[in-house]
Amino acid sequence: MxxxxxxxxxxxxxxxxxxxxxxxxxxxxxxxxxxxxxxxxxxxxxxxxxxxxxxxxxxxxxxxxxxxxxxxxxxxxxxxxLGMALMGQPGLGMTGLHGQPVGTFADDPMEVLLHDALQVNGMMPADIERVLYPSLAQATEDFMHGRIAALTVIEPWISRFERQGYARLCDGLQAWGGExxxxxxxxxxxxxxxxxxxxxxxxxxxxxxxxxxxxxxxxxxxxxxxxxxxxxxxxxxxxxxxxxxxxxxxxxxxxxxxxxxxxxxxxxxxxxxxxxxxxxxxxxxxxxxxxx
Known part of the structure; x- marks a missing residue:
């Protein structure tokens, strides 16, 4: 073959x-x-x-x-x-996302996670400014420089961001109710x-x-x-x-x-x-x- x-x-x-x-x-x-x-x-x-x-x-x-x-x-x-989460700037909560730019990725489970994370927290997609990124490198750079309020990410970025003080706003376990x-x-x-x-x-x-x-x-x-x-x-x-x-x-x-x-x-x-x-x-x- x-x-x-x-x-x-x-x-x-x-x-x-x-x-x-x-x-x-x-x-x-x-x-x-x-x-x-x-x-x-x-x-x-x-x-x-x-x-x-x-x-x-x-x-x-x-x-x-x-x-x-x-x-x-x-x-x-x-x-x-596992290993997918919506991470926010330090000290930010879900309610702080109203009207803010939030990054995610098209054609990926993280796009679904963002939608469902908003829903389980009583929010609608229209409550945020959704920003679609083509690559993780560009998205994480914008997130770390504060250009976006939150970002859906995967491991090992989640663990790194948590150690650096960023907020885990919602993960797949919370959004989808199980593994x-x-x-x-x-x-x-x-x-x-x-x-x-x-x-x-x-x-x-x-x-x-x-x-x-x-x-x-x-x-x-x-x-x-x-x-x-x-x-x-x-x-x-x-x-x-x-x-x-x-x-x-x-x-x-x-x-x-x-x-x-x-x-x-x-x-x-x-x-x-x-x-x-x-x-x-x-x-x-x-x-x-x-x-x-």
């Missing part, structure tokens, strides 16, 4: 994929893969929608938004959970049908990476720490503790599905009867059953 280009994001919720790449686990399971750096949040969605990448990790909302497209995405497993996935392992429907053995091998590599992260976190993280050069090793360890890897997300179907209503409200999708087809956990279930 030709080299697989893996789509991925920049959050620590992608750590299982990065560890699988950087420690040779994909290769050990017979896959030749490439996971280059992507600077913009839209890069992952673009690669998966264009077909340039047929497999990879992406925010859990993309499979929902794309569910009615030709050759839609299929969720075959997870990657990481949630951030990043998922997805593939295109046609690729899953043609190459289930490749998807199975990728899942095995991700499961092995998750085990390595849990059993020897320092060694596993050391292999992939170069992907977050702006953070110290201790900051990354704290981030992983707050956003741990998870591959078996079968219990999180409802959490993912329930976000479709917000996406429809935001005008990003229209719910159709094909929505439940996004879940394709057969290969994952077979693999987990074989190891128990």
């Amino acid at each position: 030709r080299k697989l280009l893996l789509a991925h994001g920049s959050a620590l919720s992608n750590l299982a994929l990065f560890v699988a790449v950087d420690t040779g686990l994909f290769e050990r399971h017979g896959l030749d893969v490439e996971a280059p750096h992507f600077a913009e949040f839209s890069s992952t969605a673009t690669l998966l929608r264009s077909g340039a990448a047929e497999l990879g990790t992406t925010g859990f909302t993309q499979a929902l938004v794309d569910h009615a497209r030709p050759d839609p995405l299929r969720i075959v497993g997870g990657s990481g959970k 949630y996935p951030d990043t998922l392992l997805v593939t295109r429907k046609s690729f899953l049908e043609r190459h289930p053995e490749v998807v199975s091998a990728a899942l095995r590599a991700m499961l092995d990476a998750k085990l390595a992260i849990e059993q020897t976190p320092r060694e596993a993280l050391r292999a992939s720490a170069h992907r977050w050069p702006e953070f110290t090793f201790d900051e990354l360890l704290a981030g992983v503790a707050a956003q741990p890897p998870i591959i078996d997300i079968r219990s999180m179907r409802d959490c993912i599905r329930d976000r479709a209503a917000t996406l429809e409200t935001l005008g990003l999708m229209k719910i159709t009867p094909a929505l439940d087809d996004i879940f394709s956990f057969d290969l994952l279930q077979q693999m987990l059953e074989a190891t128990t």
Whole structure:
């Protein structure tokens, strides 16, 4: 098989994929893969929608938004959970956001988080000035220089900002009432049908990476720490503790599905009867059953 280009994001919720790449686990399971750096949040969605990448990790909302497209995405497993929050300037509360610029990212779960965080706190999207950023680097720079009042962010930024005195205004646990996935392992429907053995091998590599992260976190993280050069090793360890890897997300179907209503409200999708087809956990279930 030709080299697989893996789509991925920049959050620590992608750590299982990065560890699988950087420690040779994909290769050990017979896959030749490439996971280059992507600077913009839209890069992952673009690669998966264009077909340039047929497999990879992406925010859990993309499979929902794309569910009615030709050759839609299929969720075959997870990657990481938790680790998303709306952070505010020091001393700021949710009520202080009225009329203020608040940053988030289009085509990403954090856009949904902002909407739902406002809602659970009795606010409306019209109460703030929403600012959409193409990259995390630009957004965090504006936030740290006080150009925006609040920003939806991921780990390890959340842990760093909290240590620096910024306020955690609302996180995914509060907005959605329980544990949630951030990043998922997805593939295109046609690729899953043609190459289930490749998807199975990728899942095995991700499961092995998750085990390595849990059993020897320092060694596993050391292999992939170069992907977050702006953070110290201790900051990354704290981030992983707050956003741990998870591959078996079968219990999180409802959490993912329930976000479709917000996406429809935001005008990003229209719910159709094909929505439940996004879940394709057969290969994952077979693999987990074989190891128990």
